[in-house]
Amino acid sequence: MKFSRTLSLCLALAVAPLVHAESSGQTEQLKQKLTSALGVEVQSLTAAPIPGLLQVLTSHGVLYVSEDGSKLFHGNIYDLNNGMANLTEAAMAGPRLQMLKPFEDKMLVYKAKDQKHVVTVFTDVTCGYCRKLHSQMQQYNDLGITIRYLAYPRQGVPSAVADEMEAVWCSKDPKKAMDEAKAGKNITVAKCDADIAGQYQLGEKMGITGTPSMILEDGSMVPGYLPPQQLLQSLSAH
Structure with missing residues (x-):
């Protein structure tokens, strides 16, 4: 239940x-x-x-x-x-930041050259708005926003999507594999210690129910997609 x-x-x-x-x-x-x-x-x-x-x-x-x-x-x-x-959201902000720390080495990071902000995004390779966000990665980076991905397969773990996301994380070139997965291409099966289940469970603990979900620098959560300029405005407001 x-x-x-x-x-x-x-x-x-x-x-x-x-x-x-x-x-x-x-x-x-x-x-x-x-x-x-x-x-x-x-x-x-x-x-x-x-x-x-x-x-x-x-x-x-x-x-x-x-x-x-x-x-x-x-x-x-x-x-x-x-x-x-x-106030309820504010109560979760600090704990979210603490919960993220053990997973920093599991993140796929798209670093901005002139980094001003860091946003952690729980993503699913089959999610339409996740794909839209990914297609605009360069625009986020150009605004100084570094995007860090964690996996949140909406079908849960185990599932076909979870297996696909593990293949992305475990690929020899994870970023290229992510590009291909979000373009709807098949990814070669690969296994490693990416801990997709742990990433998914982390999202559940944070109250995430869908993708994309963004964790901002202050620990606040934005459920859903924001275009690059709108995300920058939200970050500036926080």
Whole structure:
């Protein structure tokens, strides 16, 4: 059962309430309760921007739970007094940057000669907008934007697309193989330690559900395709 469907079934957690969850023992009980009910890994439990709620950073994004552990909320919290800032998205920014670090040696990097910005893109070789983005790589680079690819095969792992992406990453010339794959050409099967499954699971932990998805320098996420000039504007705004 998909995570979103599981959440719908678990909006009221069916065990006794936990009072004063800030104590270490009760916090651990609440973590275990969430893990058992939702099947997610709870990474941290802190005060939420709204009094009476706790913010839960999980392996599938941010959730909110009442302090007594009886009610669960899944959605975004916005700050009306600060230009509708998405506080839920902001809570994920720092953790995303930390999660990316172990995968830096797995990335396919298209470096700008005069680098001003670095954007990490979760991509799929069969995705139409991923192909459009790739066809404009030189334009991104000319604007000083370095693009770093990580694999997110939308069919999951294992799948035919995951195998194709592994062949790209493991090719003798991965960038050439990526050009060919995104042009719809067949790629010679190749195996290596590219860890396509790990890259895919990383995307899931960051809350990615489609491609392309961009992680900006501050850790914020842009779901979907942005043309080169528009991406530059977004980077400047952040």
